[in-house]
Amino acid sequence: MQWLLLWPLVLGFSFAEDTQVSSDYDDGDSIGGGREGSLGSSVRFNDTKSPVQLHPRSFPGKSCTNNSDTLELPASSQALLLGWASTRFVPVLYGLVVTVGLPANGLALWVLATRVPRLPSTVLLMNLAAADLLLALVLPPRLAYHLRGQRWPFGEAACRVATAALYGHMYGSALLLAAVSLDRYLALVHPLRARTLRGHRLTTGLCATAWLTAAALALPLTLQRQTFRLAGSDRVLCHDVLPLSTQASYWRPAFTCLAILGCFLPLLTMVLCYGATLRALAASGRRYGHALTLTALVLASAVAFFTPSNALLLLHYSNPSPEVWGDLYGVYVPSLALSTLNSCVDPFLYYYASDEFGDKVQAVLCRQPSGSSTSKASGEARSRGTAICSSTLL
Structure with a gap:
């Protein structure tokens, strides 16, 4: 798991535009009906045991008879799943995260690791940059999936790992943001107490807690099957359509914990x-x-970035009836992609907003040797490096 690569840092070392929309399905309603634009044959959901179907975070699919690998989906849900938001808008957002977040966080991590004194606050910022960098690194498979019109070509194991890595690193970033806010609070509001509290022990504990919590929250995403073929098409979906049998029993508690502990x-x-x-x-x-x-x-x-997607999670589970919220998952997919944009914003707010950090970035890009300056300049650089960690937000 990629989180294992981060222990040195913790320790301080170095949406086919099928736009047909039909009403939400109730028990016994006919959907898909062979109308133009439908991807499958007429599908009828019959469940005499429960008057109201659960409609949680992922689109709820009904297993085809004698084929547990294929799931049937209402036409309204298919239109949302395969519409422009998932196949056009979402790839643009993920592409932006990769093209901007990858170099911005990579460069920031390099400068923090090589040009800034290893203060406790530096270690926190290094971990934050690493989480945002890893999030950008795990997005290309999902980007390819959406660009291919919701076709997952990499297999079941890769789907599980990609989903867990996406959520794990995103919520890990949120937890590390909270750790940084606590560090800044101590530094400014309680400066005298901060002299004893803001040490490497507290920093190591905050970083370790953030990574372990993110790993524990993402672990359930690796333990259940998530690739299924969409009935009436050649599409193999990754995580977007899950069986009704596991929605309430497994995925509901898993994503409720993610939203509450990893975001709110x-x-x-x-x-x-x-x-x-x-x-x-x-x-x-x-x-x-x-x-x-x-x-x-x-x-x-x-x-702004984390609240929409996680609020949609809790809305689904507060009252999962389709009559109440409808196909909210069609809105959740782009809102999830929007959440990942936070990893692009972080480096410009936490690092590049500092003039001192900008000077050090320029020195790296110009390949200026760190040991070529005089002792006085070196002392000034060290002093300015300390200022980066203490004055980026303060």
Whole structure:
């Protein structure tokens, strides 16, 4: 698992545009009916045991008779799954994360690891950059999947790993953002106490907790089958359509835990910590005006990127009846892709917003040797490096 590669950092070492839309299906309703644009034959969902079908996060599929590898899907859900949002809009978002987030976080991680003093705050930022970098690295298979019109060519094992890696690294990033907010809170609101608390022991504990929690939350995604053939087509879907039999019993608790522990708890931590930080910065007057703006942007970006997709998760499970929320998964897919954009924004808010960090990036790009300066310049660089970690947000 890729998370194992991050222990040195923890320790401080180096949507076919089928736009036909039909009403949501109830028990006994006929869907697909052979109308033009439908991908499958007429499919009828009959379940006399429950008057209301569960409609959780992934599209609920009904297994075909004598074929557990194929799932049937209502025409309305097919239209959403194979429409422009999944096959056009989502690939654009994932492509942006790869093309921007990959180099931005890679360069930031290199500079933090080689040109900045290894302070506790540096280790936190290195872990955050690593999480965002790994998120960009695991997106190409999903990007290819959406560009191919929801056709997964890599097999079951790869689907499980890709799904777990996507969610694991994304929520790991959210947890590390919360850790950084706690560190900044201590540094500004409790500066005297921070002298003893903001050490390598606290930093190591925060980073280890973030990675282990993200791994534990993503682990259930590797334990259940997630590739199924869509009835009436040649498409093999990855995670987008899951059997009704496992939706409520397995995926409902798994994704509820993901949303609460991996998103809303870290966001609550950030709101509390950055709220107190903003209050302290505002009380200091104009001296910290730039830091005040950056801190507000950091908090606003995290809330804007992570809240929509996770709110949709909880909406599905608060009342999973289709009559209440409809095909929310068709909205969830692009909102999930939107959440990954946070990894592109992080480096520009946490690293490149600092003039000192920009100078060090320029030195790396210009290949200036770190040992060619005089001792005075070296001392200034070290002092400025310390300022990067302490003043990026403050």
